[in-house]
Amino acid sequence: MKSEYDFSKAEQGKFYHPDATFHYPIDKEPDPSPTKHYPLREMPITIATDFDEPMPELWDALAE
Template sequence: MKYLNLDETDITLTAIVEEIAANPSEIVITRKGLPIARIVPYSISDAPKKNYPLRGMPIKISTDFDEPMPELWDALGE
């Protein structure tokens, strides 16, 4: 993590972004020694993959998939 003091440095946003792109780490911007902002590298989240753990896996459907289930009908009839 790197600290940049606004009072002591004359740095542009472009320079900050280029540094983060080259070395993906946090940069904390301070004013008078107190942190006021934190810039972190952008990362693509893996969350969509976690929501669908079976995505991309083959699906096997049983041959009797659409056959009636007599025990279910018996349970519903009573």
């Protein structure tokens, strides 16, 4: 690459086409790793009973 380029004679918008459409490639081949491993998928979710209760001691600690 050159250290500097001269754009003084450049023409702005030379390759602009307002009606241009873009065609993005679509992967038609399957994922190379056929089996994915999700170790936490079968674990049960447990939520504590006091999950939605207010925590005034937390707000007091944050206010300090």
